[in-house]
Amino acid sequence: MMLQHIKLSDSLDGRLFIAISIILTVIYVAHQRLQKGLNRYPGPLIASFTNIWRALDVYHRDTHITYRKLHAKYGDVVRVAPNVLSFADPGAIPEIYGLNKGFTKVSGGSQMPVLQYS
Numbered sequence: 001m002m003l004q005h006i007k008l009s010d011s012l013d014g015r016l017f018i019a020i021s022i023i024l025t026v027i028y029v030a031h032q033r034l035q036k037g038l039n040r041y042p043g044p045l046i047a048s049f050t051n052i053w054r055a056l057d058v059y060h061r062d063t064h065i066t067y068r069k070l071h072a073k074y075g076d077v078v079r080v081a082p083n084v085l086s087f088a089d090p091g092a093i094p095e096i097y098g099l100n101k102g103f104t105k106v107s108g109g110s111q112m113p114v115l116q117y118s
Contacts, residue, residue: 043070043079051081 029049039048046053057066070078071088078086087096 038079038083038085041077041079041085042074047080048082051084054081054084 044053054063057063067078067080067086067088070080070086076087076089076092078088080086087093
C-alpha cells in the first residue's frame with residue numbers, strides 16, 4: 001500500500017510541475033508579445049516571442065534576404081525580436097543616433113571611473 005501511495009504522489013508532483021511550467025510559459029509569451037512600446041510595431045508573430053528564429057536565419061546566412069522581405073511586407077520599421085527593431089529608412093539614422101534626442105546626461109560628472117593616461 002505504501003509503495004502505491006508514493007507512486008501516486010510522484011505522479012501528482014509531475015503533473016503539477018507540468019501544469020505550472022505551461023502556465024509560466026503562457027505568461028512569458030503573453031508578456032513578450034504585449035510588451036509595452038514595441039507591440040505597436042509590425043513583424044512576424046514569432047519575432048515577438050523569441051530570438052531563436054533570428055539565430056537560425058543567421059546560421060543559414062539568409063539575413064539580408066529575410067530583412068528585405070520583412071520590410072517589403074511590414075514597412076520601414078519592423079519588430080524582428082522581442083526587444084529589437086529593424087529600420088529600413090536611412091533617414092531615420094539621425095533620429096535614432098543623433099544628439100539631443102530626448103536623452104539627458106547625468107549631472108554631477110561621470111558615473112564610470114575615468115582612466116587617465118600619462
